[in-house]
Amino acid sequence: MMLFTKLLLAHLIGDFLLQPLRWVIHKEANKITSKYLYLHVLLHAALMMLLLWDLSYWKIVVAITLSHYVLDLAKLYANPLFKRKTIPFFIDQVLHVAVLYACVYFENLYEHTLLLIDMINWPLVTAIVFVSYPTAIIMGVLLEGMSSKIELDHKSLPNAGKYIGIIERLFVLTFIILGRWEAIGLLITAKSVFRFNDLKESNNRKLTEYILIGTLLSFGFAIIAGILYMNFSS
Template identity: 70%
Template sequence: MILFTKLFLAHLIGDFLLQPLRWVVHKESRKAKSKYLYLHILVHFLVTMLLLWDLTYWRTVLVIVVTHYFIDLAKLYTTPLFKIKSIPFFIDQFLHVLVLYACSYYGGVLQQTASWFQTLDWGLVTAIVFVGFPSAIIMGKLLDGMSAQIEFDHKSLPNAGKYIGIIERLFVLVFIILGRWDAIGLLITAKSVFRFNDLKEGNSRKLTEYILIGTLLSFGLAIVTGLIYMGYR
């Protein structure tokens, strides 16, 4: 585990802390001809070797930096094919971490993965998944009749309300697991403050009631989920 942690830390330092924006821009424009691509790979090699501080790992580090080069190169050439530019970024990061994982547990990847799955808290995983998109869909169905009666005359980011709800329910779930019920009250207060201007400008009783019902329903689903998890843990 310590090997993977060091490799992952080296990746974070090399890919984020020691990679200026001008390097990224230059790589995107020049691709394989960019000198910063190779400088970036060199930085990864040096940082990884420094953190490991063991020359016997040089082959492992060599495999990591070579695969890092080809993954980065593939991202540079395939990014224009994606409408959502964040997708190749996350694919790129996933592949890098996958390589680090494989190198850390070389010879025992399947056994380590099986062991990890066996020790996983599946009740917690289920709770996290439920307060995410499933809860958002359930709320949408329950509030569908009410939302048809509300006139939204203000512009908003697409699906912003849904993602805000998912994040707030995740926070509530975490607070329940930690036993911090006071933090849930603080979260409700903070959301009320941010929503105050919308309600004031909208001057609509229906909108106010709709937001209140949605907020209470969202927090309620998260609280019930958290209590069920804590009861059967």
């Protein structure tokens, strides 16, 4: 596990902390001919050797370095095929981590993967999934009749409300699992403070009621999911 952790740390440092934006722009513009592509890959190799500090791991370092080059190069040529750059970015990151995992546990990869699967807390996974998009969709259906009666005089970011709701429900679920119910009250207070100016400026009773109902539903679903999880896992 320590080997995987050190390799993951090297990846995080090399891909995020020590990769300037100008490197990224140059790589996207020049692709395979970009000097920063090769400098970036060599930097990863140096970071891995520095953190491992053991020459006996040189085969793993070489394998990861070569795979990093191939994956980064593939992402550079795949980027134009996607409208949203977040898709190839996350695919690339998942594949990088998968390579690290495969290189570390290559001798018993199948057995170790099965062990990890057996360790998954499925009730927790179900609770997390439920408070994300399923709850957002359920709330959309429940509030559909009300939302059509709300007149908004300001523009908002696309799907901002949905993502805010998902994040707040994940926080609530986490607080319940940790037994920190008082933190839920602080979260409600913080949200109320941020919403106060909008409601004050709009002076719209319907909007106020709509936001209040939506907030109570969002927190309510998360609390129910948290309580059910705690009961099933105990």
